[in-house]
Amino acid sequence: MAAPFSLIPMETIFSHRSIRRYLPDAVDDALLQKILEAGTRASNTGNMQVYSIVVTRDAALRRKLWEAHMRQDMVLEAPVVLTFCADVHRFSAWCEMNDATPDYHNFLWLYTASIDAVLAAQNVALEAEANGLGICYLGTTNYAPEEIIDILQLPRGVMPVTTLVMGYPAQTPPLTDRLPLAAVVHDETYQDYTDDTLRVLYARLESSEETKRLLALHGKQKIAQVFTDVRYASDGNRAASAACLKALVRQGFLPG
Amino acid sequence: MAAPFSLIPMETIFSHRSIRRYLPDAVDDALLQKILEAGTRASNTGNMQVYSIVVTRDAALRRKLWEAHMRQDMVLEAPVVLTFCADVHRFSAWCEMNDATPDYHNFLWLYTASIDAVLAAQNVALEAEANGLGICYLGTTNYAPEEIIDILQLPRGVMPVTTLVMGYPAQTPPLTDRLPLAAVVHDETYQDYTDDTLRVLYARLESSEETKRLLALHGKQKIAQVFTDVRYASDGNRAASAACLKALVRQGFLPG
Numbered sequence: 001m002a003a004p005f006s007l008i009p010m011e012t013i014f015s016h017r018s019i020r021r022y023l024p025d026a027v028d029d030a031l032l033q034k035i036l037e038a039g040t041r042a043s044n045t046g047n048m049q050v051y052s053i054v055v056t057r058d059a060a061l062r063r064k065l066w067e068a069h070m071r072q073d074m075v076l077e078a079p080v081v082l083t084f085c086a087d088v089h090r091f092s093a094w095c096e097m098n099d100a101t102p103d104y105h106n107f108l109w110l111y112t113a114s115i116d117a118v119l120a121a122q123n124v125a126l127e128a129e130a131n132g133l134g135i136c137y138l139g140t141t142n143y144a145p146e147e148i149i150d151i152l153q154l155p156r157g158v159m160p161v162t163t164l165v166m167g168y169p170a171q172t173p174p175l176t177d178r179l180p181l182a183a184v185v186h187d188e189t190y191q192d193y194t195d196d197t198l199r200v201l202y203a204r205l206e207s208s209e210e211t212k213r214l215l216a217l218h219g220k221q222k223i224a225q226v227f228t229d230v231r232y233a234s235d236g237n238r239a240a241s242a243a244c245l246k247a248l249v250r251q252g253f254l255p256g
Numbered sequence: 257m258a259a260p261f262s263l264i265p266m267e268t269i270f271s272h273r274s275i276r277r278y279l280p281d282a283v284d285d286a287l288l289q290k291i292l293e294a295g296t297r298a299s300n301t302g303n304m305q306v307y308s309i310v311v312t313r314d315a316a317l318r319r320k321l322w323e324a325h326m327r328q329d330m331v332l333e334a335p336v337v338l339t340f341c342a343d344v345h346r347f348s349a350w351c352e353m354n355d356a357t358p359d360y361h362n363f364l365w366l367y368t369a370s371i372d373a374v375l376a377a378q379n380v381a382l383e384a385e386a387n388g389l390g391i392c393y394l395g396t397t398n399y400a401p402e403e404i405i406d407i408l409q410l411p412r413g414v415m416p417v418t419t420l421v422m423g424y425p426a427q428t429p430p431l432t433d434r435l436p437l438a439a440v441v442h443d444e445t446y447q448d449y450t451d452d453t454l455r456v457l458y459a460r461l462e463s464s465e466e467t468k469r470l471l472a473l474h475g476k477q478k479i480a481q482v483f484t485d486v487r488y489a490s491d492g493n494r495a496a497s498a499a500c501l502k503a504l505v506r507q508g509f510l511p512g
Contacts, residue, residue: 011377013294013297013298013382013383014294014297016297016298018299028330033437036260036437037437038270039271039440040434040435040437040440041270041272041434042269042272042378043272043274043381043392043393045395046395046433046483046487046488047432047433048483048488049434049435049439051440052440052441052442052446053440053441053442054442054445054446055441055442055443055444056444056445057444058444060445061445064363066318073347085446085462087440090439090449090454091451091483093454094454094480095480095483095484097451097454097455097480098478098479098480098481099477099478099480099481100478100480100481100483100484100485101484101485101490102480102483102484103484103489103490103493104488104492104493106493106494106497107497107500107501108398108399108493108496108497108500109493109497111370111398111500112395112398114367114370115370115374115417115418116319117309118374118375118378119374119377119378119393120440122298122375122378122379123269123378123382125299126269126379126382128267129416131445136299136402137299137375139301139302139368139371141356142364142367142368143401146374151445152442152445152446153445153446154446154449159473160447161371162371172452177297177303178296178303178305181292181293181296183290183305183346184296184305184308184309184312184343185292185308185309185311186308186309186310186408187311188310188312188314189310189312189317189319189407189408189409189410190308190310190341190408190411190414191408192411193346193349195353197446198346198349198350198353199353201468202350207382219353220389222354222355222356222359223354224350224351224353224354224355224356225354225355225356226345227302227304227351227356227358228351228356228357228358228359229356229357231302232302232304232360233359234357234359237277237360237362237364237365238359238362240364241362241363241364241365244363244364244367245363249412
């Protein structure tokens with residue numbers, strides 16, 4: 001069959017590593033524009049584009065965002081911080097101007113608009129990398145969302161979903177390992193795991209040099225304990241869950 | 257500066273169109289494997305890979321999914337259906353085997369794992385397109401999630417987030433238009449919209465040929481009313497929101 005698309009193999013996808021150290025070089029406006037355009041080419045619900053991208057370059061604002069992101073220094077170092085938001089506010093305002101009655105301040109549309117925001121973010125990330133820039137996603141976006149809402153002045157109907165820092169890399173980290181593909185792919189329906197299967201799938205992670213380093217560093221016996229006790233422990237999970245739900249009420253996506 | 261990555265411009269991103277008609281040709285196993293590998297190269301929270309991808313090719317199962325996806329025929333026609341799920345079940349089971357105490361059945365991790373699932377999905381979509389395949393996202397994944405949970409036998413801790421149908425395109429639709437970039441991009445902080453700004457930003461959408469066609473088809477005066485009254489109307493939004501929240505309770509991500 002004749003393929004209707006341009007077929008350029010995307011080595012960029014297989015070369016991705018998160019960049020946490022940046023050069024001070026600014027990102028050219030025209031390049032940034034092209035990268036953001038790439039974001040808007042992603043699929044989105046009903047072509048309604050219920051997301052917004054806040055581009056923060058001002059040093060004082062980035063310092064505030066650095067506080068909100070648990071003081072990860074890449075927020076100060078990278079010249080560009082992009083906050084991807086679910087946004088039903090703009091679309092709803094436009095509907096109201098047009099004698100239409102929008103009803104998108106609810107959980108379905110928070111979830112849908114969040115998916116759209118993330119699809120745009122990944123296009124932005126890849127287009128940036130394809131142009132020699134480095135990026136890192138900030139999961140801390142969901143830890144204290146109200147701080148970000150305040151700093152970026154997000155109105156009701158707008159929720160921060162994920163953040164990218166972006167700039168020219170000052171490091172070339174190795175590719176990180178992944179679980180074997182069989183760990184995340186299921187044939188036809190979900191194939192639940194036996195203990196034996198899990199042992200095989202996680203064997204490489206459990207025996208890696210990085211694991212040995214982390215066990216020594218944190219004084220743990222098992223790498224799973226580094227996740228559950230140190231990196232993503234119960235107290236922090238519960239506090240962030242509560243903060244997310246509170247922010248969703250404030251922004252109008254859940255009833256109070 | 258020397259760029260550490262392979263720098264291949266990704267025309268694929270700018271050529272994306274959703275494909276809704278498919279040829280019967282199967283997708284080669286080795287190609288599908290490479291495409292799924294591309295998904296796993298996306299950024300993810302703490303390299304925990306808290307997502308799963310269910311690959312459904314069986315015709316009888318696809319017919320069940322077709323019912324759950326509001327009988328969109330592309331679910332029957334495309335040879336491959338990929339359901340991307342937030343999945344804390346596998347990671348938690350592995351932790352429990354390793355004398356660690358996981359606490360990831362909560363809203364933070366639903367949201368975080370959903371973001372990871374969508375990042376993987378977009379890599380899969382782009383890698384598929386770069387190899388001559390077509391894809392379409394199914395927003396209906398969030399309309400009746402419990403039906404999908406039942407069909408794919410998703411255990412507690414696993415939530416369907418988005419779905420891709422995939423196969424060789426039997427159509428070449430035109431690129432869809434997008435809002436001007438200024439509609440979705442904000443400088444430094446969120447810049448709220450005036451009515452005048454919205455009129456300018458939505459002018460192209462309001463006056464397009466497709467809009468004229470839809471207004472005539474649905475007997476509406478304004479295109480916004482096609483969204484609020486026909487495509488994404490209040491009753492459906494509320495039913496799907498309730499269904500999502502109920503599914504999140506069932507899967508252990510929200511308290512009952």
